[in-house]
Amino acid sequence: MSQVTLVSNGLPLPRSSQYVAPLHASPSSALEDGSASAQLAEHGYVYVRGLLPRELVLAMRERYFQRFPASFVQDGDSRRAAFSGFEPDGLPPHGTRGHPAYDFVRDPAFAEFAEHPLLRGAAEAVLGGPVERLRRTPIRHFVPGRPASSRAHIDGTYVEAKAADLVTLWVPLGDCPLSSGGLVYLEDSHEEQDISERVRNLAPYDRPGDRRPLTHDLKWMAEHTQRRWLVTDYAAGDVVIHSPLIVHASLDCQSEEMRLSTDIRYLRQGTHYDPRWRGDWAADDSY
Numbered sequence: 001m002s003q004v005t006l007v008s009n010g011l012p013l014p015r016s017s018q019y020v021a022p023l024h025a026s027p028s029s030a031l032e033d034g035s036a037s038a039q040l041a042e043h044g045y046v047y048v049r050g051l052l053p054r055e056l057v058l059a060m061r062e063r064y065f066q067r068f069p070a071s072f073v074q075d076g077d078s079r080r081a082a083f084s085g086f087e088p089d090g091l092p093p094h095g096t097r098g099h100p101a102y103d104f105v106r107d108p109a110f111a112e113f114a115e116h117p118l119l120r121g122a123a124e125a126v127l128g129g130p131v132e133r134l135r136r137t138p139i140r141h142f143v144p145g146r147p148a149s150s151r152a153h154i155d156g157t158y159v160e161a162k163a164a165d166l167v168t169l170w171v172p173l174g175d176c177p178l179s180s181g182g183l184v185y186l187e188d189s190h191e192e193q194d195i196s197e198r199v200r201n202l203a204p205y206d207r208p209g210d211r212r213p214l215t216h217d218l219k220w221m222a223e224h225t226q227r228r229w230l231v232t233d234y235a236a237g238d239v240v241i242h243s244p245l246i247v248h249a250s251l252d253c254q255s256e257e258m259r260l261s262t263d264i265r266y267l268r269q270g271t272h273y274d275p276r277w278r279g280d281w282a283a284d285d286s287y
């Protein structure tokens with residue numbers, strides 16, 4: 001694994017074995033031989049390297065960054081998408097109307113990507129039958145040099161559904177080594193069903209207006225729960241399928257290449273469908 005100081009929302013996460021361990025990959029055959037759903041139940045995630053064609057993922061990355069003025073990325077290279085240091089004037093907040101991420105999730109090419117048979121097949125494999133996709137599909141985009149990443153949370157706080165009927169497919173759109181700040185999972189936290197209640201109100205917290213996340217302090221979380229954060233270097237094409245009960249967060253982007261990813265959610269077909277997730281995502285829709 002790459003050696004880089006781990007930082008989340010500006011706070012360091014020590015790299016010692018008390019705090020951090022590797023996220024284990026499963027072979028893609030687990031999605032065909034029926035073992036993936038048992039793995040999801042046991043570990044709370046199934047990480048498959050190279051599930052999607054690398055070229056397809058890089059093309060989506062490029063398509064997204066092409067929506068920005070060329071001066072936003074070094075050498076006008078939208079595929080690598082290294083931050084130039086120049087943010088376009090008048091750019092609305094991420095994912096709100098007028099921002100490229102808002103239009104990107106409404107682009108039919110993106111819907112086609114989110115519906116890719118390999119992604120749908122992976123969701124069917126872990127849920128054990130036909131699935132439907134939740135249309136609301138957030139895009140995460142992090143720029144280096146800013147203490148910003150996703151706070152520790154469980155997806156069950158955000159989506160109304162039975163935990164056993166829902167999965168999230170976290171898809172990095174581009175290579176995402178530790179320095180770019182990918183997703184990290186709190187080991188076996190899906191087994192502790194009351195973890196949110198146990199931690200909330202005790203944990204350090206930097207966002208008083210929104211009590212849905214648990215904390216921005218991953219070191220505190222590891223110490224308090226005596227669990228480790230599972231981390232890895234992701235590559236374009238990798239996908240992690242995770243349970244709505246596992247606690248996860250992300251790391252700050254410290255690489256020149258900006259971190260871009262999406263969270264694609266599938267639900268067992270015919271089960272209750274959270275009405276707020278039927279429409280397209282906007283970062284200020286507050287869901």
Ligand SMILES: O=C(O)CCC(=O)C(=O)O
Nearest residue numbers: 140150168170250261263
């Ligand atoms: O990519 C991120 O920073 C957060 C993604 C996430 O929380 C999710 O996939 O559920």
